[in-house]
Amino acid sequence: QVQLQESGPGLVKPAETLSLTCTVSGGSIINYYWSWIRQPPGKGLEWIGYLYYTGITNSNPSLKSRVTISADTSKNQFSLKLNSVTAADTAVYYCATDSRDGYIDALDIWGQGTMVTVSS
């Protein structure tokens, strides 16, 4: 069974870049789509974007100019970079995937989530 684990700094300064990694275990990153989702405190879920292992990406129009999602197939990991962060980017960040080969949106496997706070 595929498992996901997010990792990265829990505190990021305003205007800097938030960087998170999701490590995939129990399966290969190849042939699947990998997503990032976040939840600000007291608010709902927000889709950030997805990556296909070949490098194809798509992201939320509201974040597109600041988001980079990439994969390292040799490490079975994928990453999120969000630049020019503000306090509004404070959230629990999740990585997730649809375990059906070639499908994107039925996110049935999730990491436990990691809290990132933007503060000086």
Place this chain on the structure above:
Amino acid sequence: QSVLTQPPSASGTPGQRVIISCSGSSSNIGSNTVNWYQHLPGTAPKLLIYNNNQGPSGVPDRFSGSKSGTSASLAISGLQPEDEADYYCAAWDDSLNGFYVFGTGTKVTV
């Protein structure tokens, strides 16, 4: 700002049936399938329903989904205390080069 609108809250007593609505538009629910997630505080969201009405393995059949036009709904039958959680609908939106959108979320109280 989500384009999928849900009621902020819903409630029921154990054993009752609760229905949560999700209202969208032609660019999302009207042309794509709907998924539903259950989110308990401090845990990862859990997929409850995919493809409008399909339940993943392990999800009790008390949870059911339906879709009609640009709206969808999640029904919880035989409500149980452990069903107290936040519920989100989600779907692809075909506008702006396509993006995935979650609903505004509904807090279910038992």
